[in-house]
Amino acid sequence: MTLTGPEYRRASPDDAAALARLMSDPEVFSGLMQMPYPGVEAWRKRLEKQIEQQDGLHLLAIEQQQVIASGGIHGAGGSVRRRHVAGLGICIARERQGQGIGSEMMKRLLDWCDNWAGYLRIELNVYADNERAIALYRRFGFEMEGTHRAHALRNGVYVDTHAMARFHPNPPQVPR
Numbered sequence: 275m276t277l278t279g280p281e282y283r284r285a286s287p288d289d290a291a292a293l294a295r296l297m298s299d300p301e302v303f304s305g306l307m308q309m310p311y312p313g314v315e316a317w318r319k320r321l322e323k324q325i326e327q328q329d330g331l332h333l334l335a336i337e338q339q340q341v342i343a344s345g346g347i348h349g350a351g352g353s354v355r356r357r358h359v360a361g362l363g364i365c366i367a368r369e370r371q372g373q374g375i376g377s378e379m380m381k382r383l384l385d386w387c388d389n390w391a392g393y394l395r396i397e398l399n400v401y402a403d404n405e406r407a408i409a410l411y412r413r414f415g416f417e418m419e420g421t422h423r424a425h426a427l428r429n430g431v432y433v434d435t436h437a438m439a440r441f442h443p444n445p446p447q448v449p450r
């Protein structure tokens with residue numbers, strides 16, 4: 275028997291229902307800034323907007339026709355002076371957490387950032403008690419920059435988040 279890993283591909287509007295399903299699990303959305311009861315139509319609209327956005331990548335891991343992980347890079351945008359910055363977010367289905375899928379997703383997102391998009395700084399916020407996520411981000415070169423106190427409401431409690439960022443380890447140079 276040949277064991278193959280999940281397939282990784284860019285998300286499309288047709289993935290709206292699968293993403294709403296993934297994000298409806300408290301083990302998943304509570305680690306993010308998402309709300310309970312995500313809507314399929316809202317996800318479709320968000321995914322439709324992403325079609326035109328060349329400064330980002332929304333990557334899915336698919337196994338047996340199921341979306342088991344989602345990872346996104348989005349340009350910080352807004353200001354010309356923040357063109358070198360992107361935000362990162364990632365989540366894995368509850369039953370596949372702790373099995374290396376997050377690591378594989380990070381590897382692929384950072385390859386896209388470093389070698390194709392050329393972002394110099396990747397930033398994110400992570401709940402201060404999310405030890406697994408913090409361990410994963412540290413392993414990929416993210417460093418703690420500070421703490422936002424009572425940054426978000428999570429299940430009735432205001433919780434802290436850490437700001438983390440990673441700089442391009444080997445920024446491309448113009449050949450001489």
Ligand SMILES: CC(C)(COP(=O)(O)OP(=O)(O)OC[C@H]1O[C@@H](n2cnc3c(N)ncnc32)[C@H](O)[C@@H]1OP(=O)(O)O)[C@@H](O)C(=O)NCCC(=O)NCCS
Pocket residue numbers: 301302303304305306363364365366367370371372373374375376377378398399400401404405406407409410413
């Ligand atoms: C956080 C998350 C993305 C990690 O992905 P994952 O596939 O579970 O992670 P991996 O299995 O690739 O690796 C996690 C690493 O943390 C380590 N780890 C696991 N549990 C840990 C814990 N409680 N404390 C410290 N480290 C832990 C693992 O050993 C592994 O490191 P290793 O490969 O050096 O052994 C995933 O659990 C998830 O989606 N959680 C819910 C949503 C979320 O919190 N997203 C992050 C938003 S900032």
